[in-house]
Amino acid sequence: MRHDLNELEAFVAVARHRSFRKAAEERNVSASSLSHTLRALEARLGIRLLNRTTRSVEPTEAGKHLYARLGRVIEDLDQALDEINGFRDTIQGSLRLNVPRPAARLLLAPMLGGFLKVHPNVTIEVTTDDGLVDIVAQGYDAGVRFGESLAQDMVAVPIGAPLRFAVVASPAWLAVHGRPATPLDLRGVPCIGRRFPSGVIYSWEFERDGEGVAVGVDGPLVLDDDEMMVDAARDGVGIAFVHEFYAREHIEQGALVRLLEEWCPAMPGFHLYYPSRKHMSAALRSFVDWCIKYRRDEAAAAQDVKSPVSTGLL
Structure with a gap:
């Protein structure tokens, strides 16, 4: 029995996303049209492939078996068609x-x-x-x-060279607060905090000779942008912990002083x-x-x- 490839691709999309809406968006069709296509496939096969509720779509045992076999086949077919691009003079796409x-x-x-x-x-x-x-x-x-x-x-x-972080402060700030000798000396002095997108405040991580330490810092300012942290450090707000790239020029110009350098080894890029x-x-x-x-x-x-x-x- 031969079946329309479009129907099989539609089934694979719905089974993968567990959603008619998401599968329809992927295939640039309406959800109702996609539902009609799947019902036609089930009617021709004479077996239910998907259990539908108002909130979810779940493959039946038969549907899971078909998806396991078809998923890789459709993927291989798409890859074979995409590889034809390699024979063109121009690469295109988004x-x-x-x-x-x-x-x-x-x-x-x-x-x-x-x-x-x-x-x-x-x-x-x-x-x-x-x-x-x-x-x-x-x-x-x-x-x-x-x-x-x-x-x-x-x-x-890997597409990037090893990276380092830099602990920096302005000369004026150091003249008032002194220079920390170890990461633990950061406790109790004004630092510029880093907030991750998840909302978690980053504990600064250091390592020397195989010894690792994480320090929770406090200060008057919490940011999520390295350039703003560098600017704040230059203005004397506190110590900043930033990607070395953002601070390098300011260190060379003397606007910032690097601290605890031996505690900031290179890490994979x-x-x-x-x-x-x-x-x-x-x-x-x-x-x-x-x-x-x-x-x-x-x-x-x-x-x-x-x-x-x-x-x-x-």
Whole structure:
């Protein structure tokens, strides 16, 4: 018995989302039209595939069995069709990326212009979000996060150099309050707090010689933006704990003083990640390759700069 591929794809979408509304949005049809399609499929098969209530949609045992077999088949079919893009001269399509603000500025901003010049028929939408987002549920093609924050079922590609945090304060602030010698000295002195999107206030984390310590700090100001933290530290509000990138120029200019540097080791950088069981479009595959190459070229350039000094050629 042959069946309409559209009906089978519609069933897979509803079974995956457990929702006619979400499946309809994905397929750009109305929920009522999708419901009619599924009833026609069930009528032809002579068996119920979905149990429907006013609040939920759940596959029956037969539906679960069919979804388990069809899900991968439909996925493989979509991937085969997408791979045809590899035979075209032009990569096209759209990408939705979810990226924390530091990664957007440190990594993606320098990469995007060059990529879009090479692939002018690709559209990229970047959402900056410091929270931990389910990129699949939210409809993103990929995201960027620290490696330690990634779910195990994701494919992760390192695209950023190791990162460090910096503890900084203004010279004027230090003249009044003194310089902390250890992380524990931060207790009881004015600090600029960091609030995560979840609402949790971050306890500053430090490590030296394998010894780790987390310090809960207090102060007159709590922020969720590194640039604002740097500005507040320069204004003498308190000590800030920020991504090194945001403070480097101010440290070099003497507007900020770095503290507890030996307690802030480098840590693994950002990773580009995407669902391990979801096929990659040609646009996403090209973007992943571009990020890897950009990171490799950047590392090679940095090594070339260091080599003359380290080998005594200068």
